[in-house]
Amino acid sequence: MTVQTETTTRPLTTTVDKPKSISIRRAPAEMVVGIDVGTTKVCSIAGIRKDDGSLHILAHSAVPCNGLSKGSVSDIDATADAIRKSVHSLQEAIGFKVESAYVGVTGSDIAFENRRDDLDPISGHGVITAEDLDRDPKALAESTDEPGRQLIHALRMTYSVEGEDGIRNPIGMHSNTIEVNTHMVTAATVFVDKLATAVEQAGVSVIGMVLEPMASGLAVMTPAERIRGTVLVDIGGGTTDVVGFQQGRVCFTGVLPVGGFQFTNDIAVTYNTSYEAAENAKLAHASTDIPRFGQEVSLPVTGSDVDLRVEIAEICQLVRERANELARLIKIKLDESDIEGLSRYKIVLTGGSSNLPGIAELFQRSLAVAVRRGVPVGYDGFPDELRNPRYASAVGILQWAAERELPKTDAPAPSIGQKQGGRRGLVAGLVKQISRLVPRAYFAAKKGRN
Ligand SMILES: Nc1ncnc2c1ncn2[C@@H]1O[C@H](COP(=O)(O)OP(=O)(O)OP(=O)(O)O)[C@@H](O)[C@H]1O
Ligand SMILES: [Mg+2]
Incomplete structure (x- = not known):
């Protein structure tokens, strides 16, 4: 069988169309796997979590995927097929079986709510302890029961003690009550179920779902940016996913159903050409800067034998209009939020379509805020192939996975049902894993990136 992998991280690159002689062994407990199920590709990535909390990436495998529409699974079989190919290829590269993984989730159906809940009574004689903070507010646990929706993350933002807001570490403070401010991200159960079914159909158990743009933020933003206030x-x-970070925590989540597909589709529709030809023309020539007239490209016309000669400047004009429209939609999203000053935050731009030449500069002009491109980079030995914004989510999912408590025994990782009582428990269990988005030793090990 030949598996079309786009990339596989060195030095464990394998030629996947050779006869398979590699024996696949059971993975060590320190191995973590993330799977980014995107609208254009599935990327699975494996790493080893070291004792000092740092992560060593072993290999990755990306294969095209046609099973999603606007970030949501529309064809379970096609999605499962792409995941299976990607995971098989990854297994051959690393020599270990992939039994379970963290899986990225996005889509236009994602919603969020910022909540403030009481956490009481305080156990330790009026002094707030770490054990107090380990509990979840009762009201928050109850609120996850909304019919038809599932909790993806309950991300703890800050605490309020005795009327003082914005406290990040209240341990040791004197009070009998404390309020917890939480960013809750939910998705439609039907969508989460389809994604989980596709992953399981590919033979992989889902340990947890990770919001993709939050993962991208982990991979391409500096801790300082996440603390100062930055929008990813x-x-x-x-899709275009928008996530606001403040004080090191996620404070805003939004998903727009617009991505590279629309840029390509504009070209295909305008010149009555195939999507594939339009995509190739976009990748080869498009820019949001308008070049001089006189350079042309040939596009096949649907239903005709004669190619059309098109000015590259015209293609750039189309792409520029779409980019301006996207910037406008992002501004509306940010303005709509009740987060003070969010639309003035610096923007870090990532994802495959951020490779479009000129788009960061166009956004900077259009939104009147600082914009930089975000590429996963970092510690020594970070694979060159992954230094591309299209891998931001996959790398971030792996980083998130490395931060979570994974089974340390030799026992196989439990499936969703075994672990947390069915699919509804799949993400609800993550309430317990309230995230601290300024990770500990892991990011310390990667100082100096970006
Ligand atoms: N140089 C480039 N210029 C313009 N667009 C590009 C370039 N390189 C990649 N793209 C676009 O990036 C998109 C793919 O990006 P990415 O891999 O981040 O998407 P995905 O994760 O599969 O999708 P999603 O996150 O929306 O579910 C494609 O539409 C592709 O055309
Ligand atoms: Mg993506």
């Missing part, structure tokens, strides 16, 4: 914009193939 991930322009993928089917």
Whole structure:
């Protein structure tokens, strides 16, 4: 069988169309796997979590995927097929079986709510302890029961003690009550179920779902940016995901159903050419800067034998209009939020479509805020192939996975049902894993990136 992998991280690159002689062994407990199920590709990535909390990436495998529309699974079989190919290829590269993984989730159906809940009574004689903070507010646990929706993350933002807001570490403070401010991200159960079914159909158990743009933020933003207040914009193939970070925590989540697909589709529709020809023309020539007239490209016309000669400047004009429209939609999203000053935050732009030449500069002009491109980079030995914004989510999912408590025994990782009582428990269990988005030793090990 030949598996079309786009990339596989060195030095464990394998030629996947050779006869398979590699024996696949059971993975060590320190191995973590993340799967980014995107609208254009599935990327699975494996790493080893070291004792000092740092992560060593072993290999990755990306294969095209046609099973999603606007970030949501529309064809379970096609999605499962792409995941299976990607995971098989990854297994051959690393020599270990992939039994379970963290899986990225996005889509236009994602919603969020910032909540403030009481956490009481305080156990330790009026002094707030770490054990107090380990509990979840009762009201928050109850609120996850909304019919038809599932909790993806309950991300703890800050605490309020005795009327003082914005406290990040209240341990040791004197009070009998404390309020917890939480960013809750939810998705439609039907969508989460389809994604989980596709992954399981590919033979992999889902340990947890990870919001993709939050993962991208982990991979491409500096801890200082996440603390100061920065917006991550991930322009993928089917969606543009927007996540606001403040004080090191996620405070805003939004998904726009616009991505690279629309840029390509504009070209295809305008010149009555195939999507594939339009995509190739976009990748080869498009820019949001308008070049001089006189350079042309040939596009096949649907239903005709004669190619059309098109000015590249015209293609750039189309792409520029779409980019301006996207910037406008992002501004509306940010303005709509009740987060003070969010639309003035610096933007870090990532995702495959951020490779479009000129788009960061166009966003900077259009939104009147600082914009930089975000590429996963970092510690020594970080694979060159992954230094591309299209891998931001996959790398971030792996980083998130490395931060979570994974089974340390030799026992196989439990499936969703075994572990947490069915699919509804799949993400609800993550409430317990309230995230601290300024990770500990892991990011310390990667100082100096970006
Ligand atoms: N140089 C480039 N210029 C313009 N667009 C590009 C370039 N390189 C990649 N793209 C676009 O990036 C998109 C794919 O990005 P990415 O891999 O981040 O998407 P995805 O994760 O599969 O989708 P999504 O996150 O929306 O579900 C494609 O639409 C592709 O055309
Ligand atoms: Mg993506």
